[in-house]
Amino acid sequence: MAEKKGAEDRRKARVRRAIRKAANGRPRLSVFRSSKQIYAQVIDDAEGRTLASASTLEKDLKGSLKTGADVEAAKAVGKLVAERASAAGVKQVIFDRSGYIYHGRVKALADAARESGLEF
Template identity: 80%
Template sequence: MANSKQAFERRRDRVRRSIQKAANGRPRLSIFRSSKQIYAQIIDDAKGHTIVSASTIEKDLKGSLKTGADVAAAAAVGKLVAERASAAGVKQVVFDRGGYQYHGRIKALAEAAREGGLEF
């Protein structure tokens, strides 16, 4: 039986392969979730660089949040990354949940990003 890290990496790679097929030149909204923080980046895979990013460790978010590891923090990061993306001229992205289930913090971040104006 594979350990949980190998299973996570398999899921992440499977999601990444399907995203590359469906991207059609759109940038990728990539999520990383740790036990204490959550991070979001919009990445242009064609050029290989990050367009915008947001996380719960930033000063403007850190002071207003109770903790960086709850649904409210994830929603705040989703709104912030959507605002920064619209300022950078990005409207449509492909959502890369990584190997995480679309549930809880990941779902809250995605819904907040949609409310902020990102389309995926």
């Protein structure tokens, strides 16, 4: 039987559908946040591969952060993913907030990525 989608899944699908229409060939910067960590990936949907990624679980970030679930951690991940994307040759992306409200950790990650050179 088909499983009924929850509100979060419908919201994520709605956001992703709008992003695909607006992307014009640009890779997307996708964000996932859990209660303890935050993750970011730059994904090329045309080829279906990840170009750059960063998370609070990485050794160099984990030691320097108080926790992986605050705004400071999100800023560090945003800066790191922007640097890695630039090294991979990506300058412009489209931001995929994955259904999360653009506030708090998600906004901090996006602002840090912008300050580090990504355009969106």
